[in-house]
Amino acid sequence: MDLAWEAILAASTVFFLGAISPGPSLLMVIRNTIVGGRRRGVMCAVGHGIGFGLYAGVAIFGLIVLLEQAPQVFLVLQLIGIALLFWYGWLMWHHAKDEMEESVEGEARGFLEGFSIAFFNPKIALFLVAVLAQVLDAGMSLATKLVIGFIGMAIDMIWYVLVAVFLTGTPILDWLRDNGSIVNRVTALVLWGFACSVTIGMFLA
Numbered sequence: 001m002d003l004a005w006e007a008i009l010a011a012s013t014v015f016f017l018g019a020i021s022p023g024p025s026l027l028m029v030i031r032n033t034i035v036g037g038r039r040r041g042v043m044c045a046v047g048h049g050i051g052f053g054l055y056a057g058v059a060i061f062g063l064i065v066l067l068e069q070a071p072q073v074f075l076v077l078q079l080i081g082i083a084l085l086f087w088y089g090w091l092m093w094h095h096a097k098d099e100m101e102e103s104v105e106g107e108a109r110g111f112l113e114g115f116s117i118a119f120f121n122p123k124i125a126l127f128l129v130a131v132l133a134q135v136l137d138a139g140m141s142l143a144t145k146l147v148i149g150f151i152g153m154a155i156d157m158i159w160y161v162l163v164a165v166f167l168t169g170t171p172i173l174d175w176l177r178d179n180g181s182i183v184n185r186v187t188a189l190v191l192w193g194f195a196c197s198v199t200i201g202m203f204l205a
Contacts, residue, residue: 004144007135008151014131014194015152017187019159021092026163028117032110033164041164044114049157051118056152059128060136060145078202081133085195088127089188114160128152134198 025048033041118124135148 002141002143003147004137004140007137007140007144008147010194011131011135011148012151012155014190015155016159017190018127018131019156021184021187023184025114025117025160028113029160029163030168032113033168036110038164038168040110041168042161043110045157045160045164047111047114047116048118048160049114049153051115052124052156053149053153054119055124055128056132056149059132060149078133078198081130082195082199084127084130085134085191088130089191089195092184092188092191118156131194134194 029041029044029048032044132148136145
C-alpha cells in the first residue's frame with residue numbers, strides 16, 4: 001500500500017494536540033458524562049468524532065482537487081493556511097482561559113450534542129484547512145487520503161471516549177482542566193513551529 005507516512009505522521013500529531021486542547025468540546029463531553037453517565041458521555045464523544053470526521057473528509061478531498069486541477073489556487077490557499085496557523089496559535093495562546101469558560105448550556109443531548117458542537121464549529125473548519133493544506137501533496141494516493149481522514153476522526157473520537165470513560169472525576173482530568181492554558185499554549189507553539197517550517201520549505205523549494 002502506497003502511503004505517505006510523513007504526511008500521515010504530521011497530520012496525526014496536530015490532530016492529537018488539537019483533540020487534547022481543552023475547550024467547548026471537552027466541556028460538552030464532561031457535562032454529558034456528569035449529567036447522563038458514562039454511556040451518554042461516550043455517545044457524545046462518538047457524535048463529536050463523526051462530526052469532525054465529516055469535516056476532515058470534505059477538507060481532504062476538496063484540497064486534493066485544488067492540488068491536481070488548480071495548483072496556483074492551491075498555492076494561495078496554502079499561504080492562507082499558514083496565516084491561519086499563526087492566527088489559530090495566537091488565539092490558543094491569548095484566549096486559553098476564555099475557551100475553558102464558554103457555556104455549553106442549550107445544546108441537544110448525547111450524540112447530537114457532540115455532533116453539533118463539532119460540525120457547526122467554524123474553528124474546526126479553519127483548523128482543518130490550515131493544517132491539511134500543509135500536509136497534502138499532488139498525486140497523493142487515495143489510501144493516504146483515507147488514512148489521514150480516518151486517523152483524524154479516530155483520534156478525536158478516542159480521546160473524548162477516554163475522557164468520558166476513564167478521566168471524568170479523576171485527578172488527571174482535574175489537572176487537565178486546571179492547566180488548560182498550558183496545554184493550549186504548547187499547542188500554539190507547535191502550530192507556530194509547523195507554520196514556520198512550511199514557510200521556510202516553500203522558499204527553499
